[in-house]
Amino acid sequence: MNIELIERLIKLAERSGLTELEYSEDNSRVRFNFHPIEGAAAHCSAIQGPQVEPMTSPEAPSSLQQGHAVKSSLSGTFYRGSAPEEPPFVTVGDRVEEGQTLAIIEAMKMLNPIESPLSGRVLEILIDDGSMVESGLPLFIIAEEG
Template identity: 50%
Template sequence: MKAKEIQDLIDFIAKSGLDEVNIETESFKLNVKRSSSLVTKAIETTSQQIFAPVATPIAPVVQTVATQPVVSIPAAEPVAASSNTVIVRSPMIGTFYRSSNPETPAFVEVGAEVKKGQVVCIIEAMKLFNEIESEVSGRIVKVLVENATPVEYDQPLFIVEPN
C-alpha cells in the first residue's frame, strides 16, 4: 500500500462514521482508530509490545508494523491565497538531507525546475532514508531548511512556484 493510498484511507475514515479499520498484508499491518477519549497506542516489535497512553481529540491514530517505512505524505499547501507559491512540508520527524551523500550535489537548488514526483530531499528516520518527492511541478523559490538538520512533522521544507 502506497503512502498516498494510506493518506486517502485516513481521510475517508475521518469523514465516515467508522471508528476502526484494520488492514494486514505480508509486509505491513495498519490499524486506524478514532476515539474521543484516552487512546492506548500499541506498536508491535519482533520481541515485545510497547504500550503508551496518548490523549487525543477525535483524530485518527495510525499504528503500523512494516518491513518498509509507511509514510504519510501531506500534499503541498498554498502559502497564502493571493500568493502563487506552494510549500512542500516534511511528512515525518527526522534528519533533513539535501543530497544522497556528502559527495553528490543537492537534489534541487534555488531556481531549479522540479516535476511532480521528483525527489527533492531525503529524511532519515530511525536509520531509514526516505526520499521526499515534490507534489507539484514548478521552480524552487526557497530552501527553508539547512542540510543535516532535524525537522519536525509538517515543517516547511521548500517554497515552490508552480508552472
C-alpha cells in the first residue's frame, strides 16, 4: 500500500470534516473512523473554527543562545494545556524536570505529549496555543539547570 497516499487522504479527510475514510489497493483495505477519542473532544471542537496555517519558519529567538530548543517531534495542533479550560502545563519562568510534559500535539486525533529533554527553566514559549506546527519546529527554549 502507498503509505504517503494514505497519509494525504487522512489529512484531506480531516480538513473536509469526513467521519469515515476507506481505501483499498490490490488485496489490502484500510478503513478509518474519525471520531474524537475520550478526553480529546474539547480540543477537537476548539479547532473547528478558522484553519491556521502551519508555522514553519519562526524567527530565531534571542534566547536560543542561552538555552536548549525543544522541537516538535511531529506535525499537528499545539496545545499548552490538557483542555481549553485547564491551565497550561508550563509557563515562562517555570522550573521543569526531565520528562515533564510541556505541551501536547494533536495529530490524527491522538494526543501526543511533548516532554522536556532536560531539567531547567522555561525561558520562552515560541508557539501560540492552538497553532498548527510542523515536525522539527522549535516550541520551547529551556535553560539547563543542574
